[in-house]
Amino acid sequence: MDIREQDSIVRYERSPIMEAEQYYPVNNNTEQIELRHVWDVFCRRWRLMLGVVILVLIIGAVYTIKQKPVYESSAMLLVASGRTVSSSADDLGVLSDLAALTRARSVQSQIEILNSSDLLQQAFTHLGSDEVRKGYGGQSVPQWALSVDSKKDSDVITVSVKAYNPEVASALANTVVATYMERDQGFSSEATKQGREYVATELDTVQKQLTDAQRALSDYKRKTKLVVADSQLQAIAGNMLNLQAEQDKANVELAGVKKQKEALISQLNSQGNQIDESSTIQMSPEYQSALATLGELSAKRAALIQEYTPQSREVKKIDGAIAETQARMKEVAQTVVAARQRIRNPILNNYVDSVVNGAAADARLRTLNRVIAARDKQIEALPEQERTMTKLMEKVNVLERTYQMLSDKYYTLLLNEKSTLPTARFASSAHPNYSPVAPNKKKNAALFFLLGLMLAVAAAAIAERLDNRVRDEEFVEQLTGETALAIIPDEKSLRKSAGVVGAVDHRSPFAEAFRVLRNVIILSGAHKDLKMLAITSPGRGEGKSTTCINLANAVAMTGRKVLLVDCDLRCPSLHARLGVSNGIGFTDIVTGGVDPEIAIVETKFNNVYCLPSGPLPNDPSELLNSDESREALRKLSDIYDVVILDCPPCAGLSDMQVISTIAHGVLLVVTVDQTLKPSLYRTIKSLSQIGAPVIGFVVNRLNIKRSGYDYYYYGEKPKKLAEQVKKSRFGRKKRSSE
Secondary structure (H helix, E strand, C coil), rough: CCHCCCCCCCCCCCHHHHHHHCCCCCCCHHHHHCCCCCCHHHHHHHHHHHHHHHHHHCCCCCCCHCCCCCEEEEEEEEECCCCCCCCCCCCCCHHHHHHHCCCCCCHHHHHHHHHHHHHHHHHHHHCCCHHHHHHCCCCCCCCEEEEEEEEECEEEEEEEECCCHHHHHHHHHHHHHHHHHHHHHHHHHHHHHHHHHHHHHHHHHHHHHHHHHHHHHHHHHHHHCCCCCCCCHHHHHHHHHHHHHHHHHHHHHHHHHHHHHHHHHEEEEEHHCCCCCCCCCCCCCHHHHHHHHHHHHHHHHHHHHCCCCCHHHHHHHHHHHHHHHHHHHHHHHHHHHHHHHHHCCCCHHHHHHHHHHHHHHHHHHHHHHHHHHHHHHHCCCCCCCHHHHHHHHHHHHHHHHHHHHHHHHHHHHHHHHHHCCCCEEEEEECCCCCCCCCHHHHHHHHHHHHHHHHCCCCCHHHHHCCCCCCCCCCCCHHHHHHCCCCEEECCCCCCCCCCHHCCCCCHHHHHHHHHHHHHHHHHHHHHCCCCCEEEEECCCCCCCCHHHHHHHHHHHHHCCCCEECCCHHHHHHHHHHCCCCCCCCHHHHHHHHCHHHHHHHHHHCCCEEECCCCCCCHHHHHHCCCHHHHHHHHHHHHCCCCEEEEEECCCCCHHHHHHHHHEEEHHHHHEECCCEEEHHHHHHHHHHHHCEEEEEEEEEEECCHHHHCCCCCCCCHHHHHHHHHHHHHHHHHHHHHH
């Protein structure tokens, strides 16, 4: 039978206080309830939480102690993020390309190179295995050993190195910087070296050609007896000399650009960036227009070079226009490539420069070839001997000038190669720092403390989740659907030593709670016919005997005669609490051997009498269920105004089921922090199965300070009142004497 269907018997009857709450409901603040619940959990679990925090802190302390101290040293590197190699206007195009190759990289690019693992490994090799083992305990490169950073808009890079030894940390920081500078200098001089080797090869070739040309001219003069050509031949030879020099220069430049372009294409392919010049740069109409303009300017320059020297103002003006056109072609080409690739790469910029330089050299070479071809036709019209001599003289002059130019460029490149400087230099070297940066004791303590707090909260939540004890009256109210008849405060929370009404101040919260319970049960109209009350609890040691004694004392204060009967025939305790003998008791009356007047004894409380259990029977349940037991209790209820039965625990025993069929009402004592939820549920279910007349439940040993119940004294305390009276009398006597 469901407990909610037993309205007349099983359901708790509402008291006037509960009915008043129905008409005057209290508006509970949900947030306050939640905060109170959190506070209750903290009060119950603070020892567990404190233990978890202390444990985590101990683990953190052990972890921190066992960690090796780590030392950090930093070296500062000043980089040049925009340096270029200067070149004159008469330099070969290959020198301009070398200037682009040796251009300083951006700060971010240099940071990426410094962070590379191969650079760190190379620095480890330079440092030495003994030093590495001393600083890191092995030969492997830890990830945390090196960090490189730079402030925004700054050309200073900070290289920080951590190690277990301060000397090793500073030494490795300096070695990393030195290794980077050495590698950077190698990168910068490699391009210059390649150009010098190329010029050296061309210089040897031109030297052989010049020797052959000079021998041929000498042989021809000796053979023909011609020594000096006429003025016309000398003018033609002079013009051809300038044109041949420009042609050779253009050939050398174009060959150098092609070699450079091949090297750059190889580097781009290794990076996975393939560029098709014909489908990117050459497809731009703006680039083609600039290329046509460059061809026209090259033709004008070829015409001027026949009348003026390369250093003349007219030629310089055309050279300036050609340089502007080349710059515009580079901008257009870089824009096209950037739109296709969408990445920033210094090699791509060098490739674009080589493409434009190659196009310019090719346009200039084609124009010179056309002009030289026209001059050749003019020479063909001269007499054969003069024409032949003119060609030989022209060839010798061209080769001499070319040889001189290549010789100058060779030594220029050699000087550049030997004097190449790295793009960075030491701004500040690293020095040993003997103050460890790790472990950071304060930081570790804060982290482990926060971790301990989180784990403590988690442990408290898990403990609450696994806890099956009743922690407040709200759970019982939710389970039964009724409000507690009374809240019995924990006398420890009130700092009182005794737990009996008669032994404490009659105006204390403890005594007041039992008077409230007395009024609800005895004085209310709902229970006016109740003369025999059975008090039980789900388990043992939950305060049912103490509740019986205090309730009996509170009822006796109204002038009623109250009898306490110890019906716990398995583990009686009333006689010990009241200080009476248990030699004769309830079991002697039931068996018929003793008269009730002999077995019942007076207690130290007025109008409160006690019937101990007497000798314990072999089968308590059968003894309680006997007709003699029922008749004895019925007679006792006729003699006394109220009979209170101290019953055994309900869960797991059948005794209470028998007693509930005899008593007029059953009061259930639920003890906070002790009563098990499964036991409470089984108790309610057991009583409902037999239709026990349960009148309600009492919440026992509730910590009123923690739970927020406001018990207080109304009025002045006797001692304080007496002091005030004494002071007032003293004041009147003093004023009368005056």
